[in-house]
Structure formats: C-alpha cells, structure tokens
Amino acid sequence: MEAYRDGNVKAFDQLYGRFKDILYRYLTRQISNPAIAEEIFQDSWTAIIKNRHKYSVKSKFKTYLFHIAHNKLIDFYRSKHNSKLDLISYDDNNEDLQDNEHLSISLDHKVDSLNKYNYLIELLNKLPAAQRDVFLMHEETGMTLIEIAQVMDVSRDTVKSRLKYALNKLRNDMGHLK
C-alpha cells in the first residue's frame, strides 16, 4: 500500500489480486443482492484509492480494507429504505434466539458435501447480520478475534460472544442433517 501511495501502480495490482476475492465473497455472503454487494465492493476499493495518502501502517492492510468495507456495509443497512428490521438484526446480540432454538429451515437435504455447504449458507442467511459478519470475516480472512474487533469497532468479548452464538446455532441445525 505504501508503494502504491508513492505512485507504484503495480503494487496496487498485487494488493488487489490478493484481497479482491475474499472481500467479494464476504460481501456477497453478507448481502443477498449481488448488485448491492458489488457496489459496496467498488466503493470500498475506491475509498482505499482516494485516501491512499492518509494510509499509515498502524495495522495490517487486510484489517484496514475490511474496516472500510464493514463501515460501508453498516451504512448500507442504515440507509436502506426498509432497513429497520435489518438494522435490528445486525445490532441484535442474539437475545432473540436461544442456543437450543433451531433456525427452522425445513429442506430435504441429501447428506453430501455440496448440499451441506448450501445448507450452511442458508443457515448463515438466517443468522443475525452481526453474528454472520463475525463468522464470515473469520472464515474468509482468518482474522483473530482481536482483529475482527478492530474492524468492527467493538470489544473482543463482543466478537467472541457473537461468534459463540453463531457457532452454536449453526452446529445445532447442521446436526439435523446427520
């Protein structure tokens, strides 16, 4: 990023090649509408480009990129016309769903790996956005709890709590396939 800031365009191409797919997947899994996901994807990278002179090496570039993308995602939730439910579900810290409650997806799945994956994605879509966010961020980027907390501007414990509830719900419902 520093090389690009100093005018090296090839450095940006390398950086983009490294992170474009994980960011794209994170956004498309978070938002069901691919057009909006692409728009946020483009906006995030454009913000990185425009603000390259403000970039300083305080944390990993991955954290910086996902912090910008995450903020844009939150903006989207807040600006969405009928976003009240989405926003509540994003900020909701799993009080609505108890650990032993299932995500009520009644599909006749065959137990093969592809169907397990599709089922997992469907379960993910049923999770509150905040929990889904933590799960996806870790799966796609391999970030630690502290790094995810930095991206989301929340405490490590909050991230851990969200992840715990997400994992419990997913495990419980995935257990039905066996």
Place this chain on the structure above:
Amino acid sequence: MNEKKQTDDNQIEKYLDRNSELSSIYSKGHKSCSPKHLDKLIKNIARDEATPQDTSRNKHNNWFIPTSIAAMLLVSLFLIIKPKHNDFKDQVAATDATRNTQAFSTEQQDTKSKQNIQQEKVTPLITKNTPEKEATKTKEFELPSQLQQLLQNTNASTPNQLPPDEILKTWTQAQWEKQIKTLQIEKKDELSKKYIKKFYYFNPNKKLILSNNIK
C-alpha cells in the same frame, strides 16, 4: 454453568484454529471470485489516480492560484500609487500657473492679445483645480524655495510658458536670441513673438539679431 462456558470456549478455540466441521464444510464450498469487469474498473481508477498527469495538474493549480493573487495585488498597488503621483504633478503645475498669472497681471503694458494668450496657457491648468483647491493643495504641499527656483528655471525651457520677469531681466542677449531661435525652429511663432516683445520691453535700446529676421 462453568462447564458449559468451558465447552463453548474450547469449541471457539477449536473453530478459530480452523479445526471444526463447520470450517471444513464452508471451505469445501463454491469459491466465487470478483467479476472481471469490476477488476478492470477498479484497476483503471487506481491507475488514473496515480498517473503523473494528475500530479502535474495539481502542481499547476498549486502555483497558478498564488501567482494570480500576487499579480492582482501588484496591479491594485500600482493603481493606488499612480493617482497620488499625478496629484503631485498637478500641485506643481498649479503653483506655476498661479505665479505666472500674478506676474502677468502686474504688467500694465500688456495688450488684450497678450491677456488672451495668457488665458489660453493658464486656463487648462486652472480649470483642473479650482482656486480653493489650489490654495489648500499649496498649503498642504509647500516646496522648498530652492526647489521652486529650480522648477521655474526648468519651466523656462518648456515651450508654452514664459519664465517670470525676475529671471528674464537677468538674461543676456545671447540667451534671448538662442531661446527665440529654438522656438522658431519648433515653429512656435506666438510664443517666440511673446519672447521678442519681452526682450524689447526689458531692452528697449538693443536689437535682436535672428537668422530669419523676425523681430
């Protein structure tokens, strides 16, 4: 309760180490990639932003605005100073005009034509500044006596005015002849006639010797 918490923590640790079934299911799934048109678009934006053309345009803007401001200030300063300089010139001219008027008015032998000539020479300067203004200006701006004398001598060589009588009295015949010849060469006949009249006024017994015999 503690046992459940301990189990949860262990599960989270296991998950974070990518050692869980959920992670393996998720990682085996379809890995979508960003669309090529977006890749191209974003790379183009990055290239455009980093090209030297943009920086040169910024540099151009950097020097262009301050230079424009400096130029405007210079022009404004010049316009402020210029009228003050002209005021000074007007003051000097007005002082001379007053002196000449007084000198000519004391001469009783001057004819009507002489008075007309005098008006022609003086009026433009007087009309510029009313007597009240002249008075205030001369009060505001008094030249030292030596400088006034110098200005009078300088005005003697100017084509449209005669020096005061005190100076003309001291002139030698050669000076008279030289001055009149110069005026004749410059074809300022009326003024040269005035000089001739003045010469005979101060030197009634002498005779001017001019090449073209104008008397």
